[in-house]
Amino acid sequence: MLDELVRASSLLTDEFSFQRLISILVEQSLDITHSDIGALYLYAQEDAKADAVLAYKRGRHPVPDRLPRQSELIDFLIESDEAVVLLTPGESPFSDLLLTDQMRSGIALPVSTPKARIGFIILNSLQPDFYNRSRFQFLDSFVQLAGGMLHNARMFTELQEYLRHIEELKRYQESVFASMTNLLITTDDAGRIHYFNRAAADRLGVTEANIGDKLDAVFRKGLSKRVVTTLDRVKETGTSLLGLEGIYRDERGDMDFSLNVSPLKGARGRHEGLTLLFTDQTAETELKQQMEVVGEERRLIKDMFARYLSSDIVQNLVDQPELVKPGGGSKQATIFFADIRGYTSFSEGMDPEYIIQVLNEYFSEAVEIVIRHRGYIDKFIGDCIMAAWGVPMVNEEYDAVQAVSCAVEIQDLVNSTSRTFFTGKASKLRIGIGIHTGPLVAGNLGSSRRMDYTVIGDTVNVAARLEGVAGAGEVIITGETRKHLGDAFRIEERKPVKVKGKAQAIPIFNVVGKN
Incomplete structure (x- = not known):
């Protein structure tokens, strides 16, 4: 059986797909031992008390879709992590190892690693006393190898899912940042530009070429010395600053802004740079000035007419100053x-x-x-x-x-x-x-x-x-x-x-x- 073990093992080592490894395990185990039924059952990862569920089956005879978790067979496999061999049907606490009434002998082997219990494989034969020493040794070695490969494949799949999730979060984050009307810039711990969103590119003129440039060098002309000094102080003290107002000047014109500056910290609280969030208040300032003009117009209307007109007419004029x-x-x-x-x-x-x-x-x-x-x-x-x-x-x-x-x-x-x-x-x-x-x-x-x-x-x-x-x-x-x-x-x-x-x-x- 050694040659068969080497050949079957080589099939496992060439594969990284969890589902494909399952099929190789069952197919090779059944073919090499000449069994009549092969079935792999998996434990639920989230619920230790859930039934074992059929993951892959080979053979002409039907088998159960799930086996109850409270069965003595599963209890023994989990607690002992040892194989169970039943050579003849009859009185046995492990009688459910025979998956159909026609089967005369069977073997169940745990598929596991020292750190993870994945499931178990059951092989049945129509012949009694079928699972001899050589078949057992092959299956024991092959299943142990498969257990390690399946554990690695599952971890690889989970890692891929995690990375995919991280990529989705990154795309979502970039989409959010890109759709922001506020201007976002982040720096690293050395004060170099690390990230900027589309709004910052459009209004502040930041480009990909500025990635890695010192923040104060890029914005030395546009920001006042007071703002630059304040940014240095936030970096040194590690405290946030909200509502710093100023005017950014460049060839695009002046921008009235309100700036929130926060330290950017890593998972362990280590200082990793700054987050700068500019709010363009230019339109807001213009609107405020317009509102002041409107307010003055309304005050003049009240002063002009309040003594000589009914209050409801005065209010109409205040609401519609264009009438005057x-x-x-x-x-x-x-x-x-x-x-x-x-x-x-x-x-x-x-x-x-x-x-x-x-x-x-x-x-x-x-x-x-x-x-x-x-x-x-x-x-x-x-x-x-x-x-x-x-x-x-x-x-x-x-x-x-x-x-x-x-x-x-x-x-x-x-x-x-x-x-x-x-x-x-x-x-x-x-x-x-x-x-x-x-x-x-x-x-x-x-x-x-x-x-x-x-x-x-x-x-x-x-x-x-x-x-x-x-x-x-x-x-x-x-x-x-x-x-x-x-x-x-x-x-x-x-x-x-x-x-x-x-x-x-x-x-x-x-x-x-x-x-």
Whole structure:
């Protein structure tokens, strides 16, 4: 059997595949011993209590797919690591060694090494007393050799799987690093560039030729001395540094960055270099500057309109600052002038303090009514209030109705006995109101020292002229305003009037009240 052992062993030594070694072991064992059945069963690597599972079988007779772990045969093979030979069927604790009822003798040999139990091989014969000394010696030597080869093959396979897993992790890591928008650079313990990602290549100009170059030499021009000194300190102390800000300068332009620097350590904590993670904050800085500009625009809008507009309109302007254009813009608006009748004669001989008190009491009430009707207080001209609807936000139909509603409410309040202004010596004062609707220019007018949002144009001039036409207690409107009111008010037509700047007389109406 020695020649057969040498030949069979040479087949094992030429193979590294675990599965192929299994087949060689069973095939050669069966052929050389002339057995009728050969089967190799493997132990589960993860579960010591699991059944032994059939891995390879040769022969015409069926065999079990698995053998129970608690069988006395398997217990003996594991505990003793010795072969079991059954020469005849009959009463035996190892009767399951015969894999079918037709088999008359059998042998089971453990496939193992001093460090690992792999499984066992069972050979059966239809003849009793078949496994003699020479067959046993061949099988014992061959199976021992196969056990070592199978153990090596399994370790080789596991190593290949481990390396494959490492390669997958490496590819995954490189994919993650490549997809990062942050700029990643690592160095070795000597401060030489070891790795960089695509973002660092694109923005910092690092190339494969820089691998192995000193970090401070590559970035000496782009980074400030303060940043380079800080990197040296992190390397010396081994402590991380987060949020170091600076500007990287090269031919591509300036980059505002935030830099996190961490020591790169090996498995045993040995210092192996640095990890530098740059965050490009250039776009963020520009956005911050833009936000500051927007914030300033909104502050100016609030300062400009908060005292003269309803809070919801002011908020709309803050949310949409483009509605308030620098300079001027064309609008369709309704202009309102309200003047005190009898004011000139009343103010003669009165103390200025008392006159101011009377005006402020009236203005306080009238301004609240204007704002409640979503009007814009343009200015106060002596005892006159100038207001506008349709600036800075336009709703042509709605604006005219709101302006006239405001005028009617002010007149009703002046005529009310419960009013809190125009009392005492001022009790005979009344209001005349003129309103006109048309195109005008609205915008910020003034100088760098003083800028106001106001309206100018022919529409403003006509409204001012109508205020002069209106008598005490009257609300005089033009035909242009009348077009937008529908049936909301009781209106009486008046004789057309000539106003300064107009060649033809213009139709006018007096608003008596609401319907």
